[in-house]
Amino acid sequence: xxxxxxxxxxxxxxxxxxxxxxxxxxxxxxxxxxxxxxxxxxxxxxxxxxxxxxxxxxxxxxxxxxxxxxxxxxxxxxxxxxxxxxxxxxxxxxxxxxxxxxxxxxxxxxxxxxxxxxxxxxxxxxxxxxxxxxxxxxxxxxxxxxxxxxxxxxxxxxxxxxxxxxxxxxxxxxxxxxxxxxxxxxxxxxxxxxxxxxxxxxxxxxxxxxxxxxxxxxxxxxxxxxxxxxxxxxxxxxxxxxxxxxxxxxxxxxxxxxxxxxxxxxxxxxxxxxxxxxxxxxxxxxxxxxxxxxxxxxxxxxxxxxxxxxxxxxxxxxxxxxxxxxxxxxxxxxxxxxxxxxxxxxxxxxxxxxxxxxxxxxxxxxxxxxxxxxxxxxxxxxxxxxxxxxxxxxxxxxxxxxxxxxxxxxx
Amino acid sequence: xxxxxxxxxxxxxxxxxxxxxxxxxxxxxxxxxxxxxxxxxxxxxxxxxxxxxxxxxxxxxxxxxxxxxxxxxxxxxxxxxxxxxxxxxxxxxxxxxxxxxxxxxxxxxxxxxxxxxxxxxxxxxxxxxxxxxxxxxxxxxxxxxxxxxxxxxxxxxxxxxxxxxxxxxxxxxxxxxxxxxxxxxxxxxxxxxxxxxxxxxxxxxxxxxxxxxxxxxxxxxxxxxxxxxxxxxxxxxxxxxxxxxxxxxxxxxxxxxxxxxxxxxxxxxxxxxxxxxxxxxxxxxxxxxxxxxxxxxxxxxxxxxxxxxxxxxxxxxxxxxxxxxxxxxxxxxxxxxxxxxxxxxxxxxxxxxxxxxxxxxxxxxxxxxxxxxxxxxxxxxxxxxxxxxxxxxxxxxxxxxxxxxxxxxxxxxxxxxxxxxxxxxxxxxxxxxxxxxxxxxxxxxxxxxxxxxxxxxxxxxxxxxxxxxxxxxxxxxxxxxxxxxxxxxxxxxxxxxxxxxxxxxxxxxxxxxxxxxxxx
Numbered sequence: 037x038x039x040x041x042x043x044x045x046x047x048x049x050x051x052x053x054x055x056x057x058x059x060x061x062x063x064x065x066x067x068x069x070x071x072x073x074x075x076x077x078x079x080x081x082x083x084x085x086x087x088x089x090x091x092x093x094x095x096x097x098x099x100x101x102x103x104x105x106x107x108x109x110x111x112x113x114x115x116x117x118x119x120x121x122x123x124x125x126x127x128x129x130x131x132x133x134x135x136x137x138x139x140x141x142x143x144x145x146x147x148x149x150x151x152x153x154x155x156x157x158x159x160x161x162x163x164x165x166x167x168x169x170x171x172x173x174x175x176x177x178x179x180x181x182x183x184x185x186x187x188x189x190x191x192x193x194x195x196x197x198x199x200x201x202x203x204x205x206x207x208x209x210x211x212x213x214x215x216x217x218x219x220x221x222x223x224x225x226x227x228x229x230x231x232x233x234x235x236x237x238x239x240x241x242x243x244x245x246x247x248x249x250x251x252x253x254x255x256x257x258x259x260x261x262x263x264x265x266x267x268x269x270x271x272x273x274x275x276x277x278x279x280x281x282x283x284x285x286x287x288x289x290x291x292x293x294x295x296x297x298x299x300x301x302x303x304x305x306x307x308x309x310x311x312x313x314x315x316x317x318x319x320x321x322x323x324x325x326x327x328x329x330x331x332x333x334x335x336x337x338x339x340x341x342x343x344x345x346x347x348x349x350x351x352x353x354x355x356x357x358x359x360x361x362x363x364x365x366x367x368x369x370x371x372x373x374x375x376x377x378x379x380x381x382x383x384x385x386x387x388x389x390x391x392x393x394x395x396x397x398x399x400x401x402x403x404x405x406x407x408x409x410x411x412x413x414x415x416x417x418x419x420x421x422x423x424x425x426x427x428x429x430x431x432x433x434x435x436x437x438x439x440x441x442x443x444x445x446x447x
Numbered sequence: 448x449x450x451x452x453x454x455x456x457x458x459x460x461x462x463x464x465x466x467x468x469x470x471x472x473x474x475x476x477x478x479x480x481x482x483x484x485x486x487x488x489x490x491x492x493x494x495x496x497x498x499x500x501x502x503x504x505x506x507x508x509x510x511x512x513x514x515x516x517x518x519x520x521x522x523x524x525x526x527x528x529x530x531x532x533x534x535x536x537x538x539x540x541x542x543x544x545x546x547x548x549x550x551x552x553x554x555x556x557x558x559x560x561x562x563x564x565x566x567x568x569x570x571x572x573x574x575x576x577x578x579x580x581x582x583x584x585x586x587x588x589x590x591x592x593x594x595x596x597x598x599x600x601x602x603x604x605x606x607x608x609x610x611x612x613x614x615x616x617x618x619x620x621x622x623x624x625x626x627x628x629x630x631x632x633x634x635x636x637x638x639x640x641x642x643x644x645x646x647x648x649x650x651x652x653x654x655x656x657x658x659x660x661x662x663x664x665x666x667x668x669x670x671x672x673x674x675x676x677x678x679x680x681x682x683x684x685x686x687x688x689x690x691x692x693x694x695x696x697x698x699x700x701x702x703x704x705x706x707x708x709x710x711x712x713x714x715x716x717x718x719x720x721x722x723x724x725x726x727x728x729x730x731x732x733x734x735x736x737x738x739x740x741x742x743x744x745x746x747x748x749x750x751x752x753x754x755x756x757x758x759x760x761x762x763x764x765x766x767x768x769x770x771x772x773x774x775x776x777x778x779x780x781x782x783x784x785x786x787x788x789x790x791x792x793x794x795x796x797x798x799x800x801x802x803x804x805x806x807x808x809x810x811x812x813x814x815x816x817x818x819x820x821x822x823x824x825x826x827x828x829x830x831x832x833x834x835x836x837x838x839x840x841x842x843x844x845x846x847x848x849x850x851x852x853x854x855x856x857x858x859x860x861x862x863x864x865x866x867x868x869x870x871x872x873x874x875x876x877x878x879x880x881x882x883x884x885x886x887x888x889x890x891x892x893x894x895x896x897x898x899x900x901x902x903x904x905x906x907x908x909x910x911x912x913x914x915x916x917x918x919x920x921x922x923x924x925x926x927x928x929x930x931x932x933x934x935x936x937x938x939x940x941x942x943x944x945x946x947x948x949x950x951x952x953x954x955x956x957x958x959x960x961x962x963x964x965x966x967x
Contacts, residue, residue, distance in 0.1 A: 046581075046582050046585045048619060048631075050618060051626075051630075053618075057610075057618060063620060063906070064912055066912075067908060070759045070908075071756050075758045076752075076755050077754065077758070078746075078749075079736065079740045084765065084885045084888070084897035085897075087845065087850075088886050088887075088897075091886065092890050198502065204858060204862070204880050327503070327878060328774050328877065328879075389491070417501050419499055419500075420680075421680035421684045422680070422684070425687075444491050444699055447700045
């Protein structure tokens with residue numbers, strides 16, 4: 037209020053003095069009347085929660101419909117809804133996303149993220165495909181090779197992850213750099229492009245160590261032939277002897293990239309083993325691209341954390357104790373420094389929620405009560421407030437002292 | 448002596464459903480009073496809408512633009528008092544530099560905080576408007592005084608005192624903003640500037656109740672606005688920590704599937720993990736809509752009047768947010784203000800109707816977080832979020848396979864509108880982009896139909912009648928509500944304040960019980 041009217045109190049009249057006061061007096065009786073007059077039918081529809089459950093189901097109950105051998109170490113598993121459970125339709129997804137499968141291996145419940153290799157349209161038709169390569173000492177893949185067959189029931193998450201083409205952000209020319217089984221999300225993207233789900237062009241630079249290891253060779257050839265302006269695949273082989281025509285030898289170097297790609301007018305998507313990421317980091321650095329042009333699929337479990345800068349190497353072989361609180365249960369478990377806290381929890385038959393196993397999704401987020409952890413410098417997806425209040429992601433954290441922690445329990 | 452129907456063997460004195468703003472504060476406040484509490488939250492972290500998420504190098508604030516009722520150290524508001532004096536939580540808040548910049552087809556003005564500065568800025572833009580705007584703020588102050596008086600009277604105000612000393616409050620309580628601004632003879636252009644905050648109410652000026660709107664505008668302008676330094680997760684985790692320290696229990700990843708009721712009295716809850724937990728008191732941060740239609744068990748315990756109440760009220764809107772992590776700083780991009788209201792014009796009726804369809808709404812409230820928190824993202828980058836509103840019904844027929852295209856089309860349009868309003872370009876700087884729709888809000892909070900704005904505060908169902916009828920909504924004994932669907936209408940500070948009120952109401956009931964025991 038300004039000085040000159042400080043003492044003059046302003047009195048409002050909206051309609052008239054009587055009407056204004058009367059309207060006030062009528063507020064409560066009027067509201068009561070409106071409530072009394074309303075319907076007493078319960079509300080049964082909630083379209084936004086229904087859409088949310090379709091797009092992001094908490095779980096999908098699947099069974100294996102059939103298994104196709106792709107190479108001598110790779111199989112494609114076709115999943116359909118399990119008729120014995122409530123999953124009737126499969127969630128649609130964005131090409132490049134993954135499913136987190138939950139599998140019990142010899143009494144230990146674990147999760148693994150696998151890129152969906154089929155087209156988003158296939159989900160509408162009622163199936164997903166996932167292509168898995170058998171790892172030499174793979175805890176899960178050995179089990180899968182021995183146990184999975186048509187009819188096997190598998191529980192999956194909804195589609196997850198952020199490794200997809202985003203038209204408002206990315207260049208229309210996509211370069212997919214895939215190493216080994218890292219080709220799988222690009223098969224889905226290639227399909228999405230040729231089926232006109234995505235309006236983009238995809239150049240795949242596909243690195244393999246042996247010719248025999250190349251997955252989807254015939255299939256991708258066909259797509260290239262049918263859609264020459266939309267999909268191109270360049271094979272890069274690191275083995276000594278190469279018989280494949282038109283392929284490149286060695287690793288995916290900046291020279292090879294330059295040869296096939298308009299570097300400054302492309303968005304790069306990278307999916308492959310850790311060693312390829314390390315190599316490509318150096319190669320792509322030569323182009324001085326802004327971070328927005330390079331997107332990497334979440335890493336998955338780190339196999340050599342003890343080789344990362346900053347990791348206390350002297351502790352690598354040490355086993356620590358973790359006191360774990362999960363709701364009303366408290367238990368002490370052993371944990372190897374070079375294995376993630378999540379793996380230690382799973383070995384001890386705790387099965388906290390987890391999906392990406394890359395520090396990104398936040399499902400395993402836990403409270404560190406005491407002790408020291410080494411957090412992977414890549415993929416530290418903690419919120420700033422998580423850091424302040426000691427929350428961390430067990431999937432990307434390694435014990436370097438005895439710990440006490442509180443973990444979530446699956447819903 | 449136990450009250451009728453209450454059981455003796457309870458597991459918790461009070462169970463709180465949902466760790467949103469209202470639920471967290473209610474829990475912390477009860478724990479502070481030494482009550483044995485359990486807070487149950489379906490998500491794996493607290494906050495509800497008050498949250499944040501990480502994409503690449505950026506951490507985005509989910510929904511908060513600015514916190515009202517916080518105030519400075521020397522002029523603290525209710526939320527600062529609650530956080531710093533009552534609960535003593537460990538969270539840092541930063542002041543937002545200016546109120547907002549409003550850009551319409553015939554307005555482009557930066558509004559300062561401070562009532563006098565604000566009035567002068569409007570007068571400069573709209574000569575001759577000063578008296579009407581001063582009177583607007585006078586009414587807002589009178590409303591505050593009246594609330595303070597009603598609060599002191601513990602809900603039993605003396606009618607003669609109200610009539611004599613708070614007549615401005617009484618005489619505007621039943622009217623819309625438009626009706627009162629008409630009576631104030633406020634020029635259209637001045638209204639357009641003041642009414643810009645309507646975006647935080649989400650209903651047209653002809654329907655927003657004056658009391659709640661004036662109180663909100665006055666709170667922002669007189670006390671300034673604040674934002675948590677480490678996003679909303681900072682204060683929600685600080686509340687989580689405080690609750691634990693005070694001996695409260697919290698269960699995350701757990702959904703309350705049923706509120707168990709027997710003979711009109713709450714007896715416990717049943718969770719998604721199959722546990723039945725006994726209690727005589729439940730405070731629900733979930734809305735009345737969800738509680739009566741989904742949670743009360745058995746359904747026969749829900750009286751008709753409860754359904755009628757929910758059906759009489761109008762569910763508010765949901766939101767659509769474009770979160771942008773940009774690889775250029777705010778200065779480089781030419782973004783100098785924290786908060787922008789960009790509207791085609793101030794025809795709020797028209798815009799409200801646009802929100803019922805899947806076009807690009809010509810109205811947005813956009814924030815550049817770096818202007819208040821310069822280091823909220825790495826050097827040389829910035830965070831912007833563009834918010835508009837939608838009626839959930841607009842999205843009801845979107846098929847999963849169309850969903851991304853629909854949201855991207857709208858997001859693209861909103862970014863373009865922002866660029867054009869400021870005469871800048873940002874699209875080529877998008878490093879991270881996320882788009883939240885009504886579906887997203889439903890997904891993470893399970894709020895009914897993704898609604899973020901509670902029940903619409905039309906005059907008949909605004910804060911005054913809600914508070915006056917506060918004691919008439921106890922259809923089930925032991926059931927209390929807290930949060931954005933509550934007595935004080937929606938918004939962060941309302942929900943936080945309502946959480947405290949819910950706790951105090953339950954404490955009151957518990958103490959009555961304790962006393963009657965001692966009396967025996």
